[in-house]
Amino acid sequence: MTVTTASKVQGGIFTLMVVRIADPYDPALDRELAEHVALSPGFFADAPVVLDLRDCLGCTSAEDFTALRQLLRRHRLVPVGVQNASALQLRAAKAVDLAAFSGAQANGARRAAPEVAPRPRLVTQPVRSGTQIYVRGGDLVVVAPVSAGAELIADGHIHVYGALRGRAIAGAAGDRDARIFAHRFEAELVSIAGRYLVSEAIAPEHLGAAAQVALIEDRLAILPGWSKG
Amino acid sequence: MGKVIVVTSGKGGVGKTTTSAAFAAGLALRGHKTVVIDFDVGLRNLDLVMGCERRVVFDFINVINGDATLNQALIRDKRIDNLHIFPTSQTRDKDALKREGVDWVMRELRNEFEYIVCDSPAGIEHGALTALYHADAAIIVTNPEISSVRDSDRIIGILAAKSRRAEKRESPVEEHLLLTRYSPERVKKGEMLSVEDVKEILSLPLLGIIPESPTVLKASNTGMPVILDPASPAGRAYEDAVARFIGEQREMRFVLPERRSLLRGWFGRAAS
Amino acid sequence: MSLFDYFFPRKPASASVAKERLQIVLAHERSGRDGTDFLPRLQKELLAVVTKYVAVEEDMIRVSLGKAGNASVLEINVEVPHTAKPTPAHAAPA
Numbered sequence: 405m406t407v408t409t410a411s412k413v414q415g416g417i418f419t420l421m422v423v424r425i426a427d428p429y430d431p432a433l434d435r436e437l438a439e440h441v442a443l444s445p446g447f448f449a450d451a452p453v454v455l456d457l458r459d460c461l462g463c464t465s466a467e468d469f470t471a472l473r474q475l476l477r478r479h480r481l482v483p484v485g486v487q488n489a490s491a492l493q494l495r496a497a498k499a500v501d502l503a504a505f506s507g508a509q510a511n512g513a514r515r516a517a518p519e520v521a522p523r524p525r526l527v528t529q530p531v532r533s534g535t536q537i538y539v540r541g542g543d544l545v546v547v548a549p550v551s552a553g554a555e556l557i558a559d560g561h562i563h564v565y566g567a568l569r570g571r572a573i574a575g576a577a578g579d580r581d582a583r584i585f586a587h588r589f590e591a592e593l594v595s596i597a598g599r600y601l602v603s604e605a606i607a608p609e610h611l612g613a614a615a616q617v618a619l620i621e622d623r624l625a626i627l628p629g630w631s632k633g
Numbered sequence: 634m635g636k637v638i639v640v641t642s643g644k645g646g647v648g649k650t651t652t653s654a655a656f657a658a659g660l661a662l663r664g665h666k667t668v669v670i671d672f673d674v675g676l677r678n679l680d681l682v683m684g685c686e687r688r689v690v691f692d693f694i695n696v697i698n699g700d701a702t703l704n705q706a707l708i709r710d711k712r713i714d715n716l717h718i719f720p721t722s723q724t725r726d727k728d729a730l731k732r733e734g735v736d737w738v739m740r741e742l743r744n745e746f747e748y749i750v751c752d753s754p755a756g757i758e759h760g761a762l763t764a765l766y767h768a769d770a771a772i773i774v775t776n777p778e779i780s781s782v783r784d785s786d787r788i789i790g791i792l793a794a795k796s797r798r799a800e801k802r803e804s805p806v807e808e809h810l811l812l813t814r815y816s817p818e819r820v821k822k823g824e825m826l827s828v829e830d831v832k833e834i835l836s837l838p839l840l841g842i843i844p845e846s847p848t849v850l851k852a853s854n855t856g857m858p859v860i861l862d863p864a865s866p867a868g869r870a871y872e873d874a875v876a877r878f879i880g881e882q883r884e885m886r887f888v889l890p891e892r893r894s895l896l897r898g899w900f901g902r903a904a905s
Numbered sequence: 906m907s908l909f910d911y912f913f914p915r916k917p918a919s920a921s922v923a924k925e926r927l928q929i930v931l932a933h934e935r936s937g938r939d940g941t942d943f944l945p946r947l948q949k950e951l952l953a954v955v956t957k958y959v960a961v962e963e964d965m966i967r968v969s970l971g972k973a974g975n976a977s978v979l980e981i982n983v984e985v986p987h988t989a990k991p992t993p994a995h996a997a998p999a
Contacts, residue, residue: 446700534675536724552686553677553723593690604687779923786931823918830924834931 419540420505421448422487424456428463428472437479443578443598445480453481454505455497458488466499473500524560531556531570538576552592561585571595572617580619589615589626599624635743638750639768639806641792643784645755647776648813651849651859653752654682655868656772658858659875661716665747668707671721672764673754674729680720683710684856694722697734703741712861717746727760739767757791766797770807770878773837776814777826782834785810789835809840811874816845817890828888841874843867844887944968951981959985 427433441448453476457463463472476483485503486493494504524543531537531546533553543560554570556562559577561584568586575582575597582596590611592603596619610626617626640653650673657669671679674694680686685708691701710716719742722729742749753764765771771792775785789808793799796806812831819825832839843849848865852858860875862868866887873883948968955961965984 444700446695446698449699534723555724592687600690602688602690779927782927783930783934786934790935820920823920826920826923826927830920834924834927 421453422456423453426459441479452484454485454487456487464492466496469500584617635746636769637767638770639765640772641753642774643788644781647774650682654858655860655871657750659860660748661713666715667748668717668746669750670719674721674727677721677723682853683718689720692720692722694725694729730763768806772809772811774811810837811840813843814845815842842887843870
C-alpha cells in the first residue's frame with residue numbers, strides 16, 4: 405500500500421526585503437514607498453517584505469497592522485512578518501498572521517548598528533547573451549567579457565574587467581552613488597538608480613575604451629578611464 | 634480594428650524574421666500604421682534585422698509584467714513613417730509570455746495599429762503557439778525543401794486547431810504561402826522542389842516567391858529591411874507579396890531562371 | 906558512365922523523389938490529425954474512472970467517433986455486468 409502525505413515540510417532559505425517603519429500613519433511613508441518602488445517596479449512587484457519595527461513606538465494593535473498591510477499592498481508589497489518587535493507589537497502582529505522573524509542583532513541591541521556590506525559577487529566565466537545576473541544589496545565584479553544581450557544588475561557598483569557589450573544596471577534599488585566600471589566599454593544600455601542611456605545615445609568616442617558611468621547632477625555621465633569624476 | 638498577421642513556419646532558418654521585417658516595412662511604406670512584434674523570447678533578433686538594436690530599452694516582457702508601458706517599449710522606425718518595432722526580451726524564456734498579458738497587449742495594439750505583424754519563433758511549443766493564437770492571417774514561410782514543407786504542413790494543422798479563431802469558431806485564419814530562398818536554376822535542374830510541387834502538396838494560395846539572393850544577407854548585415862533595397866530581387870519580390878496581400882493583382886516573378894546569354898553567363902562567372 | 910547516361914539520366918531527379926516522399930509522409934501525418942488520436946487515451950481514462958466504482962474489463966468500454974449529418978458524434982458504450990459489484994477499494998468503510 406502506498407502512503408501519500410498531503411504535505412511535505414522542507415527547509416528553504418530566502419532573501420527578503422526589510423522595510424523599516426517608524427510611524428505607520430506618517431504620510432511620508434506612502435510617498436517614500438512610491439518613490440522606492442518606482443525605481444524598479446519589476447523587483448518589487450508582489451515582493452514579500454519584513455517590517456522592521458526597531459524605530460517604531462506605535463503598531464501595538466492589530467488595526468495598526470491592518471492599515472499598514474493595506475498601505476503596502478497598494479505598492480504591491482506583501483508583508484509577511486515583523487522583526488525587532490516589542491512584546492506588545494509582536495502580539496498584535498501575530499493577531500493579523502504576521503510571522504516573527506529574529507532580529508538582525510541579538511535582542512537588546514535594538515538601535516541601529518553599522519551595516520556590514522555584503523561581499524561582492526565575483527563572476528569569472530563569460531556572461532553570455534540571454535543571461536541575467538542580479539546581486540541584491542551588493543556589488544558585482546565580472547572578470548570576463550559580457551556579451552550583447554546579457555544583463556548585469558546590482559544594487560551596488562558593477563565592475564567589468566573585460567568587454568561590457570550587454571546591459572549594466574547599477575544602483576538598482578535606488579543607490580545614486582553606484583557606478584559602472586568597464587575595462588572595454590561597449591554597453592547596449594547603462595542605468596544607475598533608474599536613469600538610463602541606450603547605446604545610441606552614447607557618444608562613439610566613449611566606445612571601445614575603459615570608462616566609468618556615474619550619476620552626476622541627475623544625469624548619467626560617461627567618464628573615460630578611471631578618473632575620480 | 635487592426636489585423637493580426639503571424640509569420641510562421643515551424644522550421645527555423647527559413648526566413649521568418651526577414652519576412653516579418655520586409656512585410657511590416659512594405660505595409661508601412663504603403664501608408665498603413667504597422668507594428669512588428671518579436672515573439673522569439675530569449676532569441677531576440679528582429680531588432681538587429683530592423684537596425685534598432687541600439688535603441689531597445691524596454692521589451693514585450695516588461696510590458697506584460699507591468700514594468701513599462703506599451704508606448705515606452707515601442708520603437709519608432711527612423712526611416713519609415715507609420716512603422717513601429719516591438720522588441721522582445723533576451724534574458725527571459727518563452728514561458729514569460731503569459732496568456733493574459735499577451736491578450737491585453739494584442740487588444741491594445743489592435744486599437745492602435747492597422748496591421749500587427751507577429752514574428753513567430755521556430756518550433757511548435759508555447760512561443761510559437763502564443764504567436765499564432767491571435768492571428769487573423771498567417772504567412773507560412775516555406776523553403777522548397779522537404780523538411781521545411783513538412784513542418785509547414787504541421788503548422789498549418791496547428792493554425793486550424795489552436796488559433797483563437799478556431800477556438801471561438803470564427804471564420805478560419807486566412808493562410809498564405811510564401812516560398813523563400815527559391816532558386817529557379819536549381820528547380821530547372823531537378824534539384825529543388827518547384828513552386829507547383831509545394832503549392833500542390835500544401836494546397837495553399839501562393840502569396841509570393843522570394844528568390845535566393847545575396848541581397849538578403851546584405852540587408853540583415855546593415856539592419857535594413859530588404860524591401861528598402863530597390864536593386865534587390867528579393868526586395869522587389871517582397872513588395873509584390875505585400876501588394877498581393879492587400880488585394881492587388883501582380884504577376885508572379887522569379888519563377889523561371891533569368892534569361893542570360895551564354896556569353897554574359899561566362900563573363901559573370903569570370904568576374905565573380 | 907556512358908555519354909548516353911549523361912544526356913538522358915535514367916534516375917529521376919532528386920526533386921521528384923523529394924516530392925513523392927513528402928506526399929507519402931504527409932498523407933500519413935494528416936490522417937492522425939483529424940482529432941481522433943485522443944480516442945485511445947480517452948478510453949483508457951474512462952476505464953480508470955469506471956473501474957473505481959464498478960468492476961469492468963477493458964474490452965467492455967468502447968469509444969468511437971462517428972458522423973451524423975454535419976455533427977460529429979462521440980459514442981461511448983460501457984457494458985456493465987449484471988452481477989456488477991462495487992470495486993473493493995471504494996466500498997463503504999466498515
